[in-house]
Amino acid sequence: APVKVTARGGRYCLPERLLRYVRIEASAACRIEKVFFKARVYPVEYKGSFICSDPQLTEIWNVAAATLHSNLHDGCIIDGLKRDALIWLFDQNIDFDGTDSVFFDRNVVRNTILCLAPPENFKKTDVGLPDNLMYFILGFYQDYMVSGEEGFAWVHRKKIMAALGMLESLLGPDGFLAARA
Secondary structure (H helix, E strand, C coil): CCEEECCCCCCCCCCCCCCCCCCEEECCCCCCCCCCCCCCCCCCCCCCCCCCCCHHHHHHHHHHHHHHHHCEECCEECECCCCCCECCHHHHHHHHHHHHHHCCCHHHHHHHHHHCCCCCCCCHHHCCCHHHHHHHHHHHHHHHHHHCCCHHHHHCHHHHHHHHHHHHHCECCCCCECCCC
């Protein structure tokens, strides 16, 4: 939606979102000054880096790292900043690999996993896509493979076991997840 500028002027502030451009519409001739975008990003230290003899490849890495950083909000990796800005575990493997390569921040990865944990005592009707449960479990596996620490998974063992139990209850007689009617 365009930003509509009125004749009396003033300061306009858009909601915090990632954007590609802003369309400004004015009801009459006007002068627009001091346009800026103030981004709020999660405070994380860049610990990984990449430099090579090809400046364009180095710049691609820098842009990719900055893009990943722009997707860190409230200690989690979110997806679709231009759309819904939700946490999306279906991209978690590449998101986690990128976060581990650039920031080495276990809390970001772990917070992202926990944000999609199923609720306590959840039922089949609470699941939505069974894939969510599989990616939730895989998140713990990936965290262990990177950190070598068992403690995080052990603390959340009850949630992992509940997710595994739900997946098992969804198996058909052939051992595969049955399609829903």
